[in-house]
Amino acid sequence: MSISLLLEMASSGDPDRTAVVSGDVRWTANELSEFADRAAGVIAASGAQHVAYVGTGGAMLPLLLFSSARASVPVTPLNYRLSADGLRELIDRLPTPLVIADAEYADVVTGAGNQVLSSDEFIEKARTAEPAVEFADPDTVAVVLFTSGTTSRPKAVELTHNNLTSYITGTVEFGSAAPDDAALICVPPYHIAGVSAALSNLYAGRKMVYLTNFDAREWIRLVRDEGVTSATVVPTMLDRIVAVLEAESAALPTLRSLAYGGSKVALPLVRKALSLLPDVGFVNAYGLTETSSTIAVLTPDDHREALAAADEKVARRLGSVGRPVPTVEVQIRAEDGSVLGPGEPGELFVRGEQVSGKYTDIGSVLDDDGWFPTKDVAYLDEDGYLFIGGRSDDTIIRGGENIAPAEIEDVLVEHPHVRDCAVVGADDPQWGQIIVAVVVPAEGSCPDVEDLRGFVRGQLRGSRTPDKVVFRDELPTNATGKVLRRELVSELNAS
Known part of the structure; x- marks a missing residue:
């Protein structure tokens, strides 16, 4: 078609x-x-x-x-x-x-x-x-x-x-949108989310409202003036929208659905957004360019259940990307290619008609059975919720031990004096790599390095404790909110 x-x-x-x-x-x-x-x-x-x-x-x-x-x-x-x-x-x-x-x-x-x-x-x-x-x-x-x-x-x-x-x-169900439905699109045109937004909203019968140069206050104005009912944002946009909503107590009466994705969103930010917009259904969408956009979704009901859950297993789902969409199959594989079970981290492979896996001048990288290697480290829980642990090439190898940055970031970002953080590996003659936490302090705070290290040590194995903590006003990101880890590594190795 x-x-x-x-x-x-x-x-x-x-x-x-x-x-x-x-x-x-x-x-x-x-x-x-x-x-x-x-x-x-x-x-x-x-x-x-x-x-x-x-x-x-x-x-x-x-x-x-x-x-x-x-x-x-x-x-x-x-x-x-x-x-x-x-x-x-x-x-x-x-x-x-x-x-x-x-x-x-x-x-x-x-x-x-x-x-x-x-x-x-x-x-x-x-x-x-x-x-x-x-x-x-x-x-x-x-x-x-x-x-x-x-x-x-x-x-x-x-x-x-x-x-x-x-x-x-x-x-998407054809023509499923209500007559007054409107989608606010502010993701860049060169990103798969921009392409899929144009196709999916048109097919659903939803008015597409474009904001070509993102500004949080203009985003809020358009939601109000155009009666926007749904929108998609990347983490940096969500952060700025939340800051304005928090400072100005702005209301968004027509907004019913807010999707976020493009890169990982810190859980404190998700919780704050949910509290500020209790009547909005939040959606976490995970996908790749090679998969024609979304392959897993954490639904509004998933968000509400996880936020209110006393059961730790259910509460943990707020940090997942939800369950795979019905048209896509997923597998978690070990380095030897064997398929892993629930709770076992490995590389995420996906298969389905929407999956391309083909590159100009390279050709298809699908295996003989049509599976695409995403290069993302991930695991599935017992109920089929997918947790993404970052890119496989971001793994820190310290003294021969493989360490996933996301494991440390998920703990560190919960510290009350941390607004955002990224954990990377810097070159070290003794260990090969050391763990460096790059921290953006919460507004008005001056975090203590040993306090932050102790906070991580108290929840993870000692080998996961950052060897070094450095502070920045903000993390370098691309237009979709992905942290430019290689830029951080280059700066650290050059210092």
Whole structure:
């Protein structure tokens, strides 16, 4: 199934429903469909084999997703925060690309690709272009997304039409949204969450409201003014929203669902958000680019039960990513490939139609039975709840012992003088690596190093006690809230 059909169904089912709100742009489902047909004509006439987009998204993202699909050409939203050299390096890896860039990035990409158009030029051409409507082969590539490349050269993940539509149709009921439902989207267009939000909300029949440059107060204003009922945020956004809600006692009467993900969220922040918004259903969504978005969900009921639970086993689920979605299978494997049982940590493998596991220039990394190695350390509890322990390559090897940073972080962040933290391994001539806790103090506090070390030692084995504690005003993160651990390691090794 081509992603074009998702828009076809949406525009046929309720053509006059407002589908996209982005600044001054307000498009109905039918207007988006007709515009996508004409924009597909611009792409087809360019002779491009690929579309690259550099910009903050908004209405441009759904327009390019569907117009590229109707021109049977893959599209790649690129990280507009990259340097000019970084962007050009990625563009050069795409075959005969048509590069479309928002005005503020047009100069950065001048001369790149087969042809360069500003977003405004592309939209003007689309107003008068001859429509082109083609339903791509479901097994062809619809979207290519580059991984963050924080530890190595970015990989180009290929997602087919079938990967994406399998995820949407397997997790979303067509036209299920109420007439007044509206989703606020503020995740970046080059992240899989941005792509899946455009597809899933359109398919559900939900108005999509875009906030292209995140600001917590503007986010709150849009929730109120547009009657937003659902939203998705990354941890840093949630932290800033909570800070404003706490300081200003702001009410969000229409908001019914708030999903968070992209990276791990500290439990004290989750608990605070739940207390500030008791009528909102919180959702923790876990997924990867290679899996076309979400593969596990901690539901609103899961959140409420875990928060109120006296049973430690149930309460612990608040730190999980929930249970796998019905269309995905998961396994936890040991280093020898054997499948592990409940409570046994190992590498997470996933399988399903939404799982791509294919990279440009590398090919598929699926095993013979279709399983994808996520490189995430994880375990399942007895009730099937999935707990993520971080990336396997973040494991600290101290004196020959493997130590998962998340195990220490989960304890340390509960200290009343700690707002946030990251635990990494720094080079050491005696131990190979030592455990370093990088701590962001709680506002107004001055944590004592030995007190923090003792706090960890009191709850974990002595070998998990940080050898060193350093303080920072904030942790370095990417746009989706993932801590840039390699940046911390480089700084520590250089000091």
